[in-house]
Amino acid sequence: MxxxxxxxxxxxxxxxxxxxxxxxxxxxxxxxxxxxxxxxxxxxxxxxxxxxxxxxxxxxxxxxxxxxxxxxxxxxxxxxxxxxxxxxxxxxxxxxxxxxxxxxxxxxxxxxxxxxxxxxxxxxSPISSIYHYLHMGKRNNREFLQGENVKIKKYFYVLRPVLACQWIEEKNEPPPMEFSTLLSLISDKELLNAVNTLLEKKKSGAELGLEPRVEIINNYIDEKITHIEKIIIGYDSRxxxxxxxxxxxxxxxxxxxxxxxxxx
Structure with a gap:
């Protein structure tokens, strides 16, 4: 800064x-x-x-x-x-x-x-936090990423809470704020490259308007939301x-x- x-x-x-x-x-x-x-x-x-x-x-x-x-x-x-x-x-x-x-x-x-x-x-509380991020991710996914053309920058407002849920599931601790740290949870190189390409565009100041949706990212988001909705049933309040x-x-x-x- x-x-x-x-x-x-x-x-x-x-x-x-x-x-x-x-x-x-x-x-x-x-x-x-x-x-x-x-x-x-x-x-x-x-x-x-x-x-x-x-x-x-x-x-x-x-x-x-x-x-x-x-x-x-x-x-x-x-x-x-x-x-x-x-x-x-x-x-x-x-x-x-x-x-x-x-x-x-x-x-x-x-x-x-x-x-x-x-x-x-x-x-x-892992369950309270997961519910918070899951609700945020589902809402933004529903509002911004369902059309054939989407606002590309909105991917980050879905990916961050979805990855935060994954962080809590795997590490049982509050997620970090830095998106780059959350990205360490993604092992699929093709998916990671797609996310990083969008990230570089956004940080460069490029105007990210409506563009064709990125299917590999949408598929990942849908799979993760479905998974989180299933595993959250087994969480107990601390x-x-x-x-x-x-x-x-x-x-x-x-x-x-x-x-x-x-x-x-």
Whole structure:
């Protein structure tokens, strides 16, 4: 990534902290740039986790737990409050698990990151994650890849979740964000060459409009979706730690960063 862009994003994150009186704990790139199949004009999808000072949470009525901004000049900023982030870890939400595996990290508080990644290992649910990616892959396949001519770039929005399901099945762990790492699961050289050809076109900035569908890729997708639908029946839900475990970690993180608010 361009160093000036990286610094610009970090500076914007500092301004967000001041504007909302929060402490950003972790900030990453999400979306196509983190997946590794961005086009030259793709947005920068900056996602972050933040916390307020401890007293902010001692309130009866619920408060807004997200920070969002409209997209300006290809920069998209959105963040989740710590409490919301831990709640989503508790639900084994695949999106937040992806954030912890982003190859592009704009900012990281080590204490929080170490805590959060250790916690997430205890809450990862293979069946919840497979259902998430399977639903995504089936929906995109149904909407974009069924005609004789298809939007070629949409192949990546089907292949990524399908390969994520295969990763979970084979390795029993959250899938990586990088599409190139997921591609290591494909052993068929002809299929791999077909996918890589499309990948190079997309990354070069070539306009990928409607083109004849690539049968070898469509066949692979259909076979994998059918396979995943069969094997998911045998998955059991993983038992989670008691809720008090998550509460203790929430308080420990707040205590650790509470002093930050009295230094600014």
């Amino acid at each position: 361009n160093h000036k862009i990286f610094l610009r994003i970090q500076e914007r994150l500092l301004n967000i902290e001041k504007e909302h009186e929060v402490k950003i704990l972790y900030a990453v790139e999400s979306g196509s740039r983190a997946w590794g199949f961005e086009s030259t004009d793709s947005d920068y999808d900056v996602r972050f986790i933040y916390c307020h000072k401890k007293d902010w949470y001692l309130y009866i009525l619920p408060k807004r737990d997200v920070i969002e901004y409209p997209i300006i000049d290809e920069y998209d900023y959105s963040g989740w409050d710590l409490q919301k982030a831990l709640f989503l870890i508790n639900k084994s939400n695949p999106v937040i698990f992806e954030w912890f595996r982003s190859p592009i990290v704009y900012y990281k508080e080590d204490f929080f990151f170490d805590k959060a990644t250790e916690i997430s290992k205890l809450y990862f 038992k989670k730690p008691d809720a008090s475990f998550l509460n203790r970690n929430f308080v420990q993180i707040l205590d650790h960063y509470n002093s930050y608010f009295y230094k600014i």
